[in-house]
Amino acid sequence: MTNILDQIEYNQWANDCLIRTTANMNSDYFTKTIASSFTSIQKTWIHIIWAEELWYERWNGCSFFTEYSTVDYPAVDNIWNKIKELSASQITFLKNLNSGDADKKISYKNFQGEEWAYSLRQMVQHMVFHSIYHRGQIVTMLRQLGVKPPGLDYLVYVDETSGKKRK
Secondary structure, three states: HHHHHHHHHHHHHHHHHHHHHHHHOOOOOOOOOOOOOOOOOHHHHHHHHHHHHHHHHHHHOOOOOOOOOOOOOOOOHHHHHHHHHHHHHHHHHHOOOOHHHOOEEEEEOOOOOOEEEEEHHHHHHEEEEEEEHHHHHHHHHHHHOOOOOOOOOOHHHHHHHOOOOOO
């Protein structure tokens, strides 16, 4: 269980580092059209928070069908607040698990109405990897805009959260 909690805490840290950079950049860059899976930094963030909420709901045995749009999250602050809310919910959920719960299968229905089941451990890992992938896209977009992105490597997280200084 410690491993999946660490994954979520890393995910929270990485989201926070990158959203801070997003908040500090030129505000026009947030919605600027850039060729990628999602056509702006805003839309990529919206996809990340939507997917993180989808998986959180699935951890709880629910099938999530809500969609988010730029109307729901027009500014960086809206996204940042949602990230903090989701992270807090995810951490609370994981801290309240009993021994062995991380390996129990959880069923949900996908968007085609098909039933799937995975362990919580697999769902958490998938969600974290999914967010890493899309944060990487935001990093690339920032670089294309001339904005220096933060280092989001896992070992940077380990060093920063343990108080180590990087050389």
